[in-house]
Amino acid sequence: MIKHFNGGPPTQYSHTVLVYLIGVISSLLFAINNRLRNVEKEKIQSELSFLKAQINPHFLFNTLNSIYALAIKKDDKTADAVVQLSELMRYIITNANDDVIALDKELNYIDNFIQLQKTRLGNTVKIKYELDGIVYGKCITPLILISFIENAFKHGVNPNQDSEININITILEDFLTLFVSNNKVDSVQSQSGIGLQNTIDRLNHLYPKNHELLIDDSQNKYTVTLKINIGC
Incomplete structure (x- = not known):
């Protein structure tokens, strides 16, 4: 008598094939996922390089304008301004392309800019x-703070109006809080400019869960409050 079997326990060969297929599929999924992560990382790095390339000439242009204004007036402070410009450019050339920098160097850059x-x-x-x-022992991405400060000078200065700019930087443990405010005055530069938007984009890329940004654009005043993680 011939017996027909419609089913039964899988053979050892079937087990081996199944395990092999699962292993192949898992390896492919892992490779694809890893490749997607690398592509996304390369995309972000490319975007950040593009943003920095736009930011650096922007600072240079405004700083040179400042020196030019002093030279036109034959101001005795022109020499000091040239030294400040030299330090600004040295920082941009040597440190601006680093992923992170010591916080004290970034703050020295800001101080030179404000003094200028x-x-x-x-x-x-x-x-x-x-x-x-305490500024020492902390780290930050270069040029991540200056755009908010520069924006206040760009849009908050008019010799014929009440112009006031307040800048406060507070460091508490691993967090830095930057507060910048300026009175709204008539300005030939009516837009915030690409530098400020680029900084916001960089914050979203580099500190997606490690920063809080609040911008208050009221009728008479523009304020920015940024809290950012500066732990190394």
Whole structure:
């Protein structure tokens, strides 16, 4: 008598083939996922390089304008401004392309920028700058703070109006809080510019879960409050 079997336990060969197929599929999925991550990382790095390439000439242009204004007036502070410009450019050339930099170097860059603006603007604008906290042993991405400060000088200065700029940087443990405010005045530069938007894009790329940004654009004042993780 011939017996027909419609089913039964899988053979050892079937087990082996199944395990092999699962292994192949898992390896392919892992390779695809890893490749997608690398592509996304390369895309982000390319975007960041593009943003930095736009930011650096922007700073240079504004700083040279400041020196030019002093030279036209034959101001005695022109020499000091040239030294400040030299330090600004040295920082951009040697450190701006680094992924992270010591916080004290970034703050020194900001200080040079503010001092240069004070020299250029004189008594035409009230400038208040305060720094509180321990800066050493902390790290930050280069040029991530300066655009907010530069934006205040770009749109908050008019010799014929009440111009006031306040800058406060507070460091507490692994967090830095930057507060920048400026009175709204008539300005030939009516838009925020590519530098500010690029900085916001860089924050979203580099500090997606490690920063809080609040921008208050009221009728008479523009304020920015940025809290960012500066732990190395």
